[in-house]
Amino acid sequence: MSSGKHLKGVHVNHSKNTAGMPIIPMPVPERVYIPMSMHIGAPCQPVVAKGDHVKVGQLIGDCDKPVSAPIHSSVSGDVESIEQFMTQNGRVDTNIVIKTDGKQEIAETVVPPVINSREDFIKAVRASGLVGLGGASFPMSIKYNTKPGQVDTLILNGAECEPYITVDHAAMLAYAQDMVDGMRTIMKWLDIPRGIIGIESNKPDAIAKFNEILAGSTDISVCTLRQVYPQGAERVIIYECTGRHLIAGKLPADVGCIVSNVTSVLKLQQFLTTGMPLTTKFLTVDGNIVAKPQNVEVPIGTMICDLIEHCGGLTGEVKKILLGGPMMGRAIPRDDFAILKSNNAVLCFDEKFAAQRKETACINCGRCVAGCPMNLMPARLSRAFKDKDIDALREYNVMSCMDCGCCAYSCPARKQLNFEIKQAKTLVMEDDKKKKAKAEAAAAKEAAKAAEAEAAKAAAEAKEGGNK
Numbered sequence: 289m290s291s292g293k294h295l296k297g298v299h300v301n302h303s304k305n306t307a308g309m310p311i312i313p314m315p316v317p318e319r320v321y322i323p324m325s326m327h328i329g330a331p332c333q334p335v336v337a338k339g340d341h342v343k344v345g346q347l348i349g350d351c352d353k354p355v356s357a358p359i360h361s362s363v364s365g366d367v368e369s370i371e372q373f374m375t376q377n378g379r380v381d382t383n384i385v386i387k388t389d390g391k392q393e394i395a396e397t398v399v400p401p402v403i404n405s406r407e408d409f410i411k412a413v414r415a416s417g418l419v420g421l422g423g424a425s426f427p428m429s430i431k432y433n434t435k436p437g438q439v440d441t442l443i444l445n446g447a448e449c450e451p452y453i454t455v456d457h458a459a460m461l462a463y464a465q466d467m468v469d470g471m472r473t474i475m476k477w478l479d480i481p482r483g484i485i486g487i488e489s490n491k492p493d494a495i496a497k498f499n500e501i502l503a504g505s506t507d508i509s510v511c512t513l514r515q516v517y518p519q520g521a522e523r524v525i526i527y528e529c530t531g532r533h534l535i536a537g538k539l540p541a542d543v544g545c546i547v548s549n550v551t552s553v554l555k556l557q558q559f560l561t562t563g564m565p566l567t568t569k570f571l572t573v574d575g576n577i578v579a580k581p582q583n584v585e586v587p588i589g590t591m592i593c594d595l596i597e598h599c600g601g602l603t604g605e606v607k608k609i610l611l612g613g614p615m616m617g618r619a620i621p622r623d624d625f626a627i628l629k630s631n632n633a634v635l636c637f638d639e640k641f642a643a644q645r646k647e648t649a650c651i652n653c654g655r656c657v658a659g660c661p662m663n664l665m666p667a668r669l670s671r672a673f674k675d676k677d678i679d680a681l682r683e684y685n686v687m688s689c690m691d692c693g694c695c696a697y698s699c700p701a702r703k704q705l706n707f708e709i710k711q712a713k714t715l716v717m718e719d720d721k722k723k724k725a726k727a728e729a730a731a732a733k734e735a736a737k738a739a740e741a742e743a744a745k746a747a748a749e750a751k752e753g754g755n756k
C-alpha cells in the first residue's frame with residue numbers, strides 16, 4: 289500500500305557495491321574511545337573512574353536532564369583514562385578510553401526490563417540508550433513519549449535511499465521478524481493501531497520477506513516507495529506512506545506519526561528481550577579506495593582508522609572521508625575519530641571521486657526547483673543568503689529546507705546550494721534569537737517601569753494618608 293501521493297526528488301546513482309553482503313561483527317579493537325555526547329540534548333557525565341573494570345552493557349555515562357540518553361560500555365576491559373578531546377562533530381567532549389581485555393564479558397546489569405505500563409515502556413526505551421540510528425541521534429525515549437491517543441501510525445523507515453549504504457537492507461533481510469515483533473511491542477505500549485513499513489522498490493527481497501511475515505496481518509502493512517531520493521527523509525516518508533504533510537517546526541507526532549529507522553526498532557526489541565543496551569552499530573564501509581567494502585557490526589567507540597584497517601585498508605590516497613552517504617553525509621578531516629551511535633556509513637574516496645567541481649554562473653534552468661521535495665526556490669535562497677537578506681530568506685521559507693541536497697545534485701552550474709542554504713538557516717535562527725532577546729529585554733524594561741510607577745503611586749497614597 290501507499291498514500292498514492294508523492295513529493296519531488298532526484299534519481300541518484302545508487303552505487304550500492306555492498307548490496308547482498310551480510311553484516312559481519314568486527315573483532316574488538318585494542319581500545320575504544322566513548323564520547324559522553326552522542327545524542328541531541330544534554331551530554332552525559334561519566335559514572336566510572338580511571339582504573340575501573342567495565343563489562344559489555346555496563347552504564348558508563350548518564351545525565352539527569354530530560355533530553356539525553358545513557359551511554360554503555362561496548363567492551364569489557366579497564367578504563368584507561370577519561371579525557372577531553374575533539375569528536376567527529378567538531379566539539380571537544382569528555383571521552384572514556386577503555387583498554388579492552390578481549391573477553392567481552394557481559395555486565396550483570398544486562399537483564400530484560402520489566403514493563404507493565406506505558407511509563408515503564410518509556411523508561412525502558414531511555415535505559416536502552418537508543419537514539420535515532422538513521423543519523424538524527426534524537427533520544428528515542430523523547431520521540432516515543434507522546435500523549436496517549438496522539439499517534440495512530442508507526443512508520444518503520446527502511447527506505448535507505450542514500451547511495452552506497454546497504455546496511456539497513458542487510459539488517460532487514462537478517463532480522464525482519466525481530467523488527468516486526470519490535471513494531472508490535474511499540475504499538476502495544478503506545479496504543480498505536482497501525483504500522484507501515486516503508487521500503488524503496490530497489491529492495492524487492494526485503495519487501496518480499498516482510499510481506500511473507502505479515503501475510504494475513506491487518507495491523508502492519510508494507511508500503512513500496514518509489515526509487516527516488518530522498519524517500520527516507522522523515523517528511524517525505526510520512527507523506528508517501530500516509531499523505532500527511534509535516535511542515536517545518538512540527539514533529540511527526542503532530543501529524544499522528546512516529547517514524548523509526550529499522551535498526552532502531554531492531555535494537556529496541558533486542559534490548560527488551562535480552563536487556564543488552566545499544567553498544568554496537570551496523571555500518572557500511574565503502575568508497576572507491578576501500579580494499580574490502582563490507583557491512584560490519586562495530587563496537588561503539590571504535591576508531592574509524594581501526595575500522596578501515598579491518599576492511600583491508602585503503603588502496604589509494606584518501607581525499608575525502610564521509611560519515612553517512614554522499615547526499616547528506618558529513619566530511620571529516622581525519623580518521624582518528626570514534627564511531628558514534630548515529631553513524632551508519634564510512635565512505636573513503638580519492639581525488640578522482642572527491643574533486644570539487646568548479647562553480648559557474650547560474651543559468652536559471654530551474655532544475656534545483658524541479659528537484660526540491662519541499663517546493664523551495666534554492667537559487668533565490670542562495671542569492672538571498674549571499675545578500676544576507678534575512679527577510680527574503682524568511683519569505684522564501686528557508687526553514688522548510690531539510691538539507692537533502694537534491695538542489696545541489698541537480699545543478700549544472702555545480703552550485704553548493706544546500707551548503708549555502710544550511711548556513712542561511714543558521715542566519716535566520718540567530719536573527720530569531722536576537723529578536724527574541726530584544727523583545728524580552730523590552731518587556732522586562734516595561735515591567736520594571738510599571739513596577740516603579742506602581743511603587744511611586746503607593747508611596748504617594750501612603751503620604752497622603754499620613755497627612756490626613
Ligand code: SF4
Pocket residue numbers: 659660661662663664666688689690691692693694695696705706709
Ligand atoms: S532547498 Fe533544501 S529541501 Fe530543497 S532540495 Fe535543496 S537541500 Fe533539499
Ligand code: SF4
Pocket residue numbers: 649650651652653654655656657666667698699700701702703
Ligand atoms: S539548478 Fe543551478 S543553474 Fe539551474 S537555476 Fe538552480 S542554481 Fe541556477
